[in-house]
Amino acid sequence: MTTQASTDSLAGRRFVLAPNIAPNWPQTVRIFIGLSAVCLGIGVVCAACGLWPILTFAGLEVLALGAALYVSARRSLDREVINVTDNNIRIEKGRGRVEQAYEMERAWTQVELRRLSRRWDETQLVLRSRDREVTLGSFLDPDERLSLARELKGCIGPMARCGGTLFRTLGEKAG
Template sequence: MVKLKHKHDSVTLTLQPNRSANWRQNKIIIMVMAAFVMVIAIAWSVVGVWIILPFAGFEVGLLAFLMYRVSYSTYQKQIITIHSDKVIFQAGVYYPKRFHSFCKDKLSVKTIDAQSEFEQTHITLDDGHQTIVIGQFLNQPDRIATLEHLKKANLHIHIDKWWKTR
């Protein structure tokens, strides 16, 4: 998801992954699956196959852990603030954990176009000293929208195939 916000003399571009379910909805799915698995495991243990109970517990625990990790990664955010003389990059989950500042004159946005429909465009911010990959969690239409917003903000876009035009 790409959001653009204009302030007085700056442009703020917010990049977030698309989220199909929030954490509350994921907890409901985990509880339903846990109840289903435990009903089956208890039924088998009543019949005499009690050895299934630890495996059912492990399965539910693993499902909960993996759904938590996936849900956590969908809350990451990258914020690119473009001022008249500098570009500020912030990234993190829930709050900014990484912070980088670039001089706008020395910054270039380097892109590597997708070679097939199964690949995605690769976008980096580079000033010669530091290179930051942006939008690695975005889908292809959102990456193209991000590039268009960066072009409109008058950043220098360096395309790997300079003879092509977008």
């Protein structure tokens, strides 16, 4: 998983979530060509020795490998972008481009980290505002989801915006 969090006092905060599961496309193609050459090479040698059914299974193996690498490469394009500004939260989800976008009011949004009972130590990160819920980071592991939840709780919700101002004001008065 790759998480980028940028802070800009004027623009708010931006979180970019991406799975870290595959090499880039040219590397994936080179891996596929190399493994296919070895597999089909062994199949051709076996077919030349009279064991022709092995070539059929080698071809099926190469097709399965190609499908698995393609699915993995497509999943590596998944992105979730969370933009937190003064009053709004914009969540964009997609694969290579924005496919879903959600808008929520910052003051009315809650960050929830739910423990799922059906899986061992599995959690679900949800942003909830009024009647809308958006699940985030489904590809994150539990520790990464917990870390993201802490970061989001620090900048989202009714007390996040005024809490930072209150603490700064109290700190200035004390100092």
